[in-house]
Amino acid sequence: MTLIDLTAPAARNLHLGTLPVAIIGAGPIGLAAAAQLHERGIDFIVYEAGESIASSMAAWGHTRLFSPWKHLVDPAAGRLLLASGWTEPDESSLPTGSELIAHYLEPLAALDAIASRIRTGTTVTAVSREGMDRTRTVGRGSRAFILRLAGVDGEITDVRAAAVIDASGTYLNPNSLGSNGLDPLGFGGVADLVSHALPDVLGAERHRFARKHTAVVGAGHSAANTLINLAQLARDEPGTTVTWIIRNTAAVRVFGSADDELQARASIGASVSRLAESGAISQVDGFEIVGLERDGDGVDIVGNRRGGLEHVRADVIVNATGFRPNLDMLREIRLSLDEIVEAPAALAPLIDPNLHSCGTVSPHGVAELTQPERDFFIVGMKSYGRAPTFLLATGYEQVRSIADELAGNRVAARQVQLVLPVTGVCSTGGGGASSCC
Incomplete structure (x- = not known):
């Protein structure tokens, strides 16, 4: 067990002292936070659990994003890349997750200013304050953060940080199949037969689904994307069958998008509707899963x-x-979270999935993301808790605002510097859709 003191040149904001800002996650939002902090002369360390950057995105890299390139590049990251001779992709095209990694995130992570500060294969298992659990108050804000790290070699290490930006995402923490939020009885005995969301059914995982009967559980666009791909697989591989299971009486989030002003997103709902009506997929609604055998x-x-x-x-x-x-890692951090969607309390009303889609959530920043724990922030998909349809552009504005706050520029931190278009952002091409980007 090791205690490491990571020191760095003093940042512009004196309360940061000589410690870096810890960024949890090297996905698009985590790397955007790194670029924003670098522009302000604030040192940082990025901790990524995967063996390479954006490992969660790579898992669904075959999926086409909702947003075109013009909304997928963080402004600070773009400036750093352009200065290195990077060529920006066609702003109107819709990349897959793998294309976003190859043409944007990998070049960004390879820049000298960023690469030396990334630690891959390092999982943050807990965050606390130096010498203080969550019950102690006096002098709390002046204590360094402690991050407990687990390396791929099994070594456990504690490191210190002046501030923490948690951009660890949610992809590795799926909701339960059970309608009550718990794993259905018997889940452990069949876990090997349960696939994560957005499997690559037409590519790397084709063998797992071809000529088999797949049950897709869920009523959102990730489910719809998988259903469309499975229907294509069924046309190519006779004997492949598909059942769509939803707990409600109708898949409102999918079928309800038929009149969506976002044409490509609407096309997903229309496509799934046609597949269900034609019998290409069997739909079982009002089905609340209670057990698996x-x-x-x-x-x-x-x-x-x-x-x-x-x-x-x-x-x-x-x-x-x-x-x-994943909130277990934050048990010693003082958080104010909405009791329903588990998002920061001030942000939750803005992202209520009953009222908003990704295109109707207002840009927001440090004012909505500030926690009772000074200088601790949850950003990106994780900031949305259990709410779906997160936009990368929204996350970029979040970390821009936080970087200004940490640099001591409170006025800039609270000025909205992002205008989201009303249409064309949450959509996807015919190849797919996910719950973010």
Whole structure:
């Protein structure tokens, strides 16, 4: 066990002292935070659990993003890249996750100013204050943060930081298949037959789904994307069948988008509707999963439906029920979170999924993201808690505002410097959709 004191040149804001800002996660928002801090002369360290940057995005890299390139490059990151001779992609095209990594995030992470500050293969397992658990108050704001790290070699290390920006995302923390928020009874015995959201059914994972019966659980655009790809696989591979399971009486978030002013997003709902009407996929609605039982090489999905128990037998299940933040690592940090969506309390009313889509959430920053724990911020997809449809452009504005706050420029920190277009941002091309970007 090791205690490391990471020192760096003094930042412009005196309260930061000689310690760096710790950024958790080297995805698009974490790397944008790094670029924003670098522009302001504030040192930082980025901790990434994966063996390479943007490892969560790479897992769904085959999926096409909602936003065109012009909304996917953080301004500070763009300035750094352009100064290095980088060529910006066509601003109107819609990249896949893999293309975003290859043409933007990897070049950004390779810049000297950023590369030397990234620590991959390093998981932040807990955050606290030096010498203080969450119950102690006196002098709390003047104490350094402590981050407990776990390396791939198993070594446990504590490091100190002046501030913490948690951009760790939610992709690795899916919601439960159970309608009550808990894993269904029997889940542990069939976990090997449950796939994460957005599997690459037409590519790397084709063998897992071809000529098999897949049950897709979920009512959002991630589920819709997978259903569309599975229907294509069924056309290519006879014997492939698909069942769509939703707990509500209708998939409002998908079918309800048919009149969406965002044409590409609306096309997803229309495509899934046609597949259901044609019988290419079977739709089972009002099905609340309560149990899972192994049935030979497959799984028997047990659910309450219309007052009685019903069964759906499948070879594999795709869990497309959404995501939730990992808050266990923050048990010693003082947080103010909305009791429903688990987002920062001041942000939650702006992102209520009952009222907003990604294009109607107002740009926001440090004022909405400030926590009772001084200089601790949750940003990016994790800041949305359990709410879906997060935009990268919104996350870039979040970290720009926080960087100004940490630099001591409170006026700039509270000025909105982002204008989101009303349409054309949350959409995707025919290739796919996810719950962010």
